[in-house]
Structures are given as C-alpha cells and as structure tokens.
Amino acid sequence: MNREEIYIAGLMNDIGKLLNSKNDNYDYVNKLKSILKNNQFFQKFNNSLLKEIFTVNSSQQNMVESVFFDKGEKSLSQKIIDAADFLSTSNKEDLKDKDSLQLRSIFTEIFKKENNIDEDYFYPTKKLDLNNIFPVKKDKLESADLDNLIINFLNELKNINREEQLYFLLEKYFWSVPASKSQSNSDISLFDHSKTKAAIAISLYDQYKAEKITESELEDISNFKKDQFILLNGDLSGIQDFIFNIPSKKASKSLKGRSMYLNLLLDIIVKYIVEELDLKESNILYNGGGNFYILAPESKKEDLNGLKTGISKKLLAAHQGDLYLAVDSICFAPHEFDNFTELWGKVKIKVESVKHRKWNEVGLKDNFNKIFGPLDQGTAENDHCHICGVSNDIRKLDLDKSINENNENQKICSLCESFIDLTDDLKDANYLSINKTNNNSNIYQSYNDVLSSFGYYFSFSSTLTEFDNIYKLNDTNFMTDNCSGFKFGAYNLPQEDHRQITFEELAENSIENGNGDKKLGVLKLDVDNLGAIFTKGLESDRSIARVTSLSRMMGLFYEGYINRIITENNWDDKIYVVFSGGDDTFIVGSWNVILDFAEKFYKKFREYTCYNKYITFSAGLGVFKHNYPINRSAHLTEDYLDEAKTIDFNRNDDVVPIKNKINFLGETFNWEELKRIKSIKDLLYDLVINKGYGKGILRKVHKSTLGFKNILEDSTRGIYRNIKLWRLSYYLREVKENDEEAAEKLLNEYESIVIHNLTGKSEDEMINNIMIIPAAVKWTEMATRNFKEG
Numbered sequence: 001m002n003r004e005e006i007y008i009a010g011l012m013n014d015i016g017k018l019l020n021s022k023n024d025n026y027d028y029v030n031k032l033k034s035i036l037k038n039n040q041f042f043q044k045f046n047n048s049l050l051k052e053i054f055t056v057n058s059s060q061q062n063m064v065e066s067v068f069f070d071k072g073e074k075s076l077s078q079k080i081i082d083a084a085d086f087l088s089t090s091n092k093e094d095l096k097d098k099d100s101l102q103l104r105s106i107f108t109e110i111f112k113k114e115n116n117i118d119e120d121y122f123y124p125t126k127k128l129d130l131n132n133i134f135p136v137k138k139d140k141l142e143s144a145d146l147d148n149l150i151i152n153f154l155n156e157l158k159n160i161n162r163e164e165q166l167y168f169l170l171e172k173y174f175w176s177v178p179a180s181k182s183q184s185n186s187d188i189s190l191f192d193h194s195k196t197k198a199a200i201a202i203s204l205y206d207q208y209k210a211e212k213i214t215e216s217e218l219e220d221i222s223n224f225k226k227d228q229f230i231l232l233n234g235d236l237s238g239i240q241d242f243i244f245n246i247p248s249k250k251a252s253k254s255l256k257g258r259s260m261y262l263n264l265l266l267d268i269i270v271k272y273i274v275e276e277l278d279l280k281e282s283n284i285l286y287n288g289g290g291n292f293y294i295l296a297p298e299s300k301k302e303d304l305n306g307l308k309t310g311i312s313k314k315l316l317a318a319h320q321g322d323l324y325l326a327v328d329s330i331c332f333a334p335h336e337f338d339n340f341t342e343l344w345g346k347v348k349i350k351v352e353s354v355k356h357r358k359w360n361e362v363g364l365k366d367n368f369n370k371i372f373g374p375l376d377q378g379t380a381e382n383d384h385c386h387i388c389g390v391s392n393d394i395r396k397l398d399l400d401k402s403i404n405e406n407n408e409n410q411k412i413c414s415l416c417e418s419f420i421d422l423t424d425d426l427k428d429a430n431y432l433s434i435n436k437t438n439n440n441s442n443i444y445q446s447y448n449d450v451l452s453s454f455g456y457y458f459s460f461s462s463t464l465t466e467f468d469n470i471y472k473l474n475d476t477n478f479m480t481d482n483c484s485g486f487k488f489g490a491y492n493l494p495q496e497d498h499r500q501i502t503f504e505e506l507a508e509n510s511i512e513n514g515n516g517d518k519k520l521g522v523l524k525l526d527v528d529n530l531g532a533i534f535t536k537g538l539e540s541d542r543s544i545a546r547v548t549s550l551s552r553m554m555g556l557f558y559e560g561y562i563n564r565i566i567t568e569n570n571w572d573d574k575i576y577v578v579f580s581g582g583d584d585t586f587i588v589g590s591w592n593v594i595l596d597f598a599e600k601f602y603k604k605f606r607e608y609t610c611y612n613k614y615i616t617f618s619a620g621l622g623v624f625k626h627n628y629p630i631n632r633s634a635h636l637t638e639d640y641l642d643e644a645k646t647i648d649f650n651r652n653d654d655v656v657p658i659k660n661k662i663n664f665l666g667e668t669f670n671w672e673e674l675k676r677i678k679s680i681k682d683l684l685y686d687l688v689i690n691k692g693y694g695k696g697i698l699r700k701v702h703k704s705t706l707g708f709k710n711i712l713e714d715s716t717r718g719i720y721r722n723i724k725l726w727r728l729s730y731y732l733r734e735v736k737e738n739d740e741e742a743a744e745k746l747l748n749e750y751e752s753i754v755i756h757n758l759t760g761k762s763e764d765e766m767i768n769n770i771m772i773i774p775a776a777v778k779w780t781e782m783a784t785r786n787f788k789e790g
C-alpha cells in the first residue's frame with residue numbers, strides 16, 4: 001500500500017465502518033465498493049484500499065472479518081491505521097449499537113464540572129450549512145436522519161476527481177455525526193476523528209519509512225515513548241498596524257483588501273509548509289484568525305529551520321519588517337496524544353517567546369536596514385508611497401489617481417494599489433481560486449507577487465472561472481461547480497448598485513428619517529480566556545480530535561455565521577467587516593446599527609455556545625466622525641476592549657477570570673445592562689420623535705439618575721423599599737407634568753430593573769452600573785440629532 005492509499009484509507013476507514021453498521025437498511029457497502037471501483041480518482045489505487053477502508057480494528061475484527069476478508073496477519077497499513085485510530089481519540093470504544101446517536105455540542109463540555117449546564121444540546125444530523133450550525137435542546141431535536149446523509153454523500157462521492165474534494169465532502173456530511181457511539185463521548189464528529197486519524201496515519205507511515213518506528217512498535221503504540229510527531233504553530237504579528245495605518249480617505253477602499261490579503265497570505269504560507277513537508281490537507285489542524293497548527297512526522301524536523309528562514313526572508317523582502325510570522329514547534333511521543341491540549345498550549349508559549357526574538361532566524365545584524373528602514377527616509381518629498389512609506393527604489397510609485405483633491409501629486413506604490421484592487425474584487429465575490437505558479441520573480445510589486453514567492457497566486461470572482469483549483473465561498477454545494485472545496489469567511493462588502501459604499505456613506509446611513517448623528521461605529525470583540533478554554537476547558541478528554549473539533553466549531557461562528565446575521569437583519573449596506581476569524585471580529589459601520597449588531601451577535605454566540613458561562617466574549621465600541629483617522633479610532637476601540645476585559649479582582653474564585661462585558665462610550669457594562677440601556681433608549685426615542693416631547697425630557701431623565709442610584713444599589717444587595725421608588729417618581733415629576741403615561745412607563749422600566757436584581761441573578765446578569773441612564777440618554781441624544789421639534 002502506498003502513501004496516498006494510507007491517507008485515503010485513514011480518511012475513509014470510519015466511514016466504511018459506519019456504512020457497514022448501517023447496512024441492514026440499504027446496501028451501502030456495495031454502493032461504496034462500486035464507487036471505489038468505477039470512479040476514476042479511486043481507480044488509480046489498487047484493491048487493497050478497499051480492504052483497508054472496510055477493515056475494522058482488532059476489537060471488532062471478528063464481526064466483520066468473516067464478511068469481507070480471510071483471517072490472517074494484519075498488514076502494515078492496517079497496523080498504521082489502527083494505531084492512528086487509537087491516538088486520534090482518547091475514547092477507545094467502537095461502533096457497537098446501530099442506533100444513531102446525535103452529536104453533542106462540544107461547548108457544553110467546556111469546564112463541564114463547573115459550568116452548570118443542566119440541559120443536553122445536540123446538532124441536527126444534517127449536512128454542513130449555515131442554517132444548521134446551532135445546537136438544539138434534546139427535547140426539540142429532530143430524530144437523526146443518517147440514511148439521508150449517507151445517500152447524499154455517496155451520490156456526491158461518485159463524482160469526485162481529486163483528493164481535496166474527498167476531504168471537504170467528509171466535512172460537509174459528517175461534521176455532525178458522532179465518531180463514537182458512547183453516550184458519554186459523542187462530542188467529537190466523525191469528520192474531526194477521520195481527519196486527525198488520516199493526519200496521524202500519514203505521519204506514522206513517514207516515520208516507518210524513515211526507520212524511526214517498527215511494525216511491532218506500531219502494534220504497541222500507546223507504550224512507545226520515542227518522539228514521533230511535530231506540532232507546529234505559527235502566529236502572524238503586525239496585523240493591526242498593517243491593516244489600519246492608512247490615510248482615512250483611503251480607508252474603505254483599502255482596509256478590506258489589506259485584511260483579506262493577510263488572511264490569504266497565511267492560507268498560502270500554510271499550503272507552502274504542507275507542500276514542502278509533503279503533508280495533506282488533514283495535517284492542518286487549524287488555520288484562522290492569524291494563526292495555525294500543523295501536525296507533521298518527527299522525521300521532517302530537519303526541514304523546519306530552513307523553512308522558517310525562507311518564510312521570514314520572503315516576508316522581510318515584501319513588507320520591510322511590518323509583518324512577522326513567528327513559527328515554532330515541539331516534538332512529542334505517541335502516548336502524549338492523551339494530553340494533546342497541553343501540547344497545544346506548550347507550543348503556543350514557545351511561539352510567544354519567538355516574537356520577542358523577531359527576525360533572529362534571518363540574522364538581525366545583517367538585515368538591520370531592511371527591518372528598521374534606511375536612515376535616509378524623508379529626504380525627497382515625492383519618492384515615498386503616501387500609504388505605506390516605501391521608497392521608489394523598492395517598489396514602483398505612481399500618482400495616486402483616486403485622490404483628485406488638493407494633494408493630487410501624492411504617490412502610491414504598486415502594492416498598496418493592488419490592495420485597493422483586491423477590495424474591489426471582493427465586493428461581490430462568490431469564488432476564490434488558488435493556483436500554483438512558478439512565477440517567482442523576487443520583485444514584489446503586487447500582493448500576488450508576494451504570494452507567488454510561496455508558489456501560489458489567487459483571485460476572487462463572482463462567477464465560475466476556468467482555473468483548476470477553486471473554492472466556493474460560504475456555500476458547501478461545491479461539487480455541482482466542480483470546485484475543490486468551500487471556505488467560510490466575511491468576504492463581501494457593503495455596496496449600492498454594484499459600487500462599494502464609502503465610510504462617509506456608512507456614517508450617513510446612521511441617519512434615519514433625517515434624525516441622528518452622521519457617525520461611524522467601530523467595534524472590536526474577542527472571546528474571553530480563549531487559551532484557558534483550550535488548554536484547561538476540555539478537562540478529562542484532551543485528545544487531538546477534540547481540540548480540532550473545538551477550534552473548528554469556534555471558527556465557524558466568526559467566519560460563517562457572521563455573514564448570516566448581517567444578511568438576516570438587512571445590515572448589508574450598513575456593516576463593513578474588516579476582519580472576522582478564529583475568535584475575533586473587527587467591524588466598522590453605521591454607529592446605531594453597530595450597537596444592535598453587538599447585542600444580537602452576543603445573544604447568538606451565547607446560544608451557539610449553549611449558554612456556557614465560561615464561553616463569552618467582550619467588546620469595545622467607539623463612535624467617531626467618518627473622517628477621524630482610522631488608525632486612531634482602531635487604537636481607541638482596542639483600548640475600550642481592554643477596558644471591558646479588566647478583571648474584577650474581587651471575583652477570583654472561578655476557574656477562569658470572568659470578563660464578559662462591553663465598553664460603550666467609554667463606560668463598561670455587562671450585557672444585561674446593555675439590554676436595559678437599549679430599552680430605555682427606545683422609550684426615550686419614542687417620546688422625543690413620536691410623542692412630541694422636546695429634547696428637554698432627556699435632561700429631566702438624566703436628572704433622575706441620582707434618585708435611582710440608591711435604589712439600584714439596594715436592589716443589588718436584595719433590599720427593596722417602596723418608599724424610595726415613590727421618591728423616584730418625585731425625580732420624574734417634570735416628566736409627569738407633561739405626560740403621566742410616559743412617566744409611568746419610565747418608572748415601570750426602573751421597577752423592572754429592580755425586580756430583575758431582586759430575583760437573585762448571577763453577578764454577570766446583575767444590573768449594577770447606574771451609568772445605564774446617562775448612557776441611554778446619550779444614545780437618544782445621538783439618535784435624535786437634527787430632529788426638528790414642533
């Protein structure tokens with residue numbers, strides 16, 4: 001059996017087992033056999049592949065053996081696949097019953113002992129599609145329709161013509177089928193198990209060929225203590241400055257292109273590493289949000305240093321030190337798969353320390369000028385790019401055509417120009433093609449020149465092109481177009497009549513019926529305690545399949561679901577996603593919509609993660625004039641996010657520090673408080689706009705803050721005095737004079753806050769911050785700007 005076959009068999013082995021266990025209802029086994037015989041892609045492999053796919057590991061061998069094979073010695077490939085199967089999941093149980101269990105959400109399992117989730121949540125047994133990714137409570141779950149899934153899988157499988165399609169078909173159909181039939185451990189999908197199993201299998205095969213492991217050692221894999229694997233981690237730094245250090249006039253035309261370029265740059269570096277180490281798609285355990293993990297055989301260790309230096313040299317030449325990819329790895333033995341989360345954390349720490357020794361691998365001394373820039377900068381005025389500052393002896397400079405105002409003789413370099421073109425290509429992209437090239441010029445005039453130095457180039461298009469290797473964007477029906485696979489991501493941009501909307505127009509879109517501030521909202525959010533969730537959250541079962549399941553499911557929300565929430569709420573012309581991936585999101589948009597977005601996105605994230613109290617995100621939200629420098633608003637928003645994540649040291653009794661807040665207009669609130677701010681704002685808005693109150697009412701409500709303060713404080717301590725609420729109505733007397741009903745509504749709102757607190761909420765849901773009233777008033781003021789009274 002050759003290397004390719006080991007890989008395919010590793011991927012398909014558990015699917016074979018599944019079909020075999022379901023073969024009573026339909027003749028799946030013969031259908032798959034006929035596909036393997038007649039499909040051109042599979043034909044190039046010999047018959048032993050079939051045997052490997054249907055061979056089950058030793059615990060159940062007897063059951064199936066008599067059906068397919070003669071009894072006999074296990075082949076080498078069987079030994080490799082069995083060992084890989086064993087290492088991929090720590091639960092060694094196999095398919096025993098034929099009832100189809102459903103996949104439990106892995107988010108219910110994070111810090112399971114402490115998270116207090118008493119409901120069971122499962123995924124619908126349906127193909128991967130953004131409509132199906134939310135977990136459902138057990139009593140609302142439709143029964144599993146595994147037969148339907150398998151029939152559709154086999155129908156598509158018969159048309160495949162390249163290896164990558166197989167990988168993506170497995171993801172599409174088996175992302176929500178549990179790998180194990182044990183009730184206690186059904187949170188690993190068959191896809192994640194098969195993927196990691198194939199990655200381990202091909203690594204073991206390479207180790208065997210390099211004479212680092214013997215057949216008998218393979219048979220006793222759990223006791224083999226010599227290093228056999230490498231876990232490689234890469235992390236891109238310089239992202240924020242690279243994207244945002246651009247003049248504001250250019251912002252909407254460049255930001256997206258720049259952030260998407262970084263995304264694709266990492267995709268292509270990952271492809272380059274996989275190609276150089278002769279690995280497979282499955283070896284990429286994770287890639288998103290500026291960082292990646294790759295599993296490789298230990299025998300490739302020697303190749304890594306050269307690879308790292310090569311990557312750094314190319315990046316240095318292309319970006320003069322603005323972008324740095326820190327890469328490091330650890331070697332580990334088979335038995336360490338039992339505690340894979342620890343390896344995940346360990347290599348991450350190593351990579352962090354590489355960042356403190358940036359550019360060491362290329363020789364800091366020799367490249368000092370390249371990294372820190374030549375000393376002659378700022379001599380002649382017109383020989384530098386006005387966006388990135390590169391001089392004309394590094395890249396071609398041209399007059400910047402897009403500026404036709406006062407600074408008409410400003411120059412732009414060809415690379416910055418190409419990011420503007422990329423932004424334009426993205427606005428209605430449905431396909432991404434990534435193809436190989438030998439065009440390695442070492443001159444980096446455009447982004448594709450940089451990527452070509454890694455052996456690839458790419459292009460986006462709205463319709464299908466003639467390229468070989470195309471991915472369908474945000475749509476898993478890729479086989480109908482003969483694509484290689486699919487990709488989720490926030491690719492599209494707000495547009496109007498096929499023209500991209502500018503930031504000024506986004507700011508204008510905040511104005512409703514002539515009312516409201518013409519401003520931009522800037523939002524940055526990311527998952528709290530992500531490192532701890534991965535390294536400690538999985539508790540007892542710390543297998544590789546579980547870690548990859550968790551990271552894939554987390555990415556699906558930020559890369560996939562974000563598109564759905566924007567479209568469903570008709571925010572397509574109001575929200576500009578600068579980036580969203582891994583565990584974080586950065587968006588710019590109409591300020592009032594951004595607030596609604598933050599609230600809804602949070603609500604859906606909580607639902608997606610089964611209301612696990614340890615899986616939350618925090619956010620920073622700023623509101624700025626549309627022409628305020630984008631790099632400054634980005635930094636300020638980053639500061640707001642830091643502010644939101646400030647830990648309350650009075651609460652250090654939990655497994656992770658609880659953050660889970662949003663900083664809005666410089667004040668930090670919890671998400672329940674944000675909800676209340678919004679409902680008070682809605683009430684006030686209605687009073688001002690529809691009920692004919694002057695804006696004077698806002699001042700009057702603001703004054704009620706003081707009276708409410710004591711009542712609110714009392715309520716958080718379980719104290720409620722009717723008399724005080726009566727006094728509050730005194731503070732609202734000016735409102736009352738005009739309209740009894742309005743005052744009543746406000747009082748009701750305050751009262752419901754008090755009752756909310758009195759019904760014993762957890763600290764995260766307690767409404768503590770009296771600034772909710774000034775914030776609601778401020779929000780209403782901004783939303784009613786320019787409203788003509790009378």
Ligand SMILES: [Zn+2]
Pocket residue numbers: 385386387388389390412413414415416417
């Ligand atoms: Zn430039």
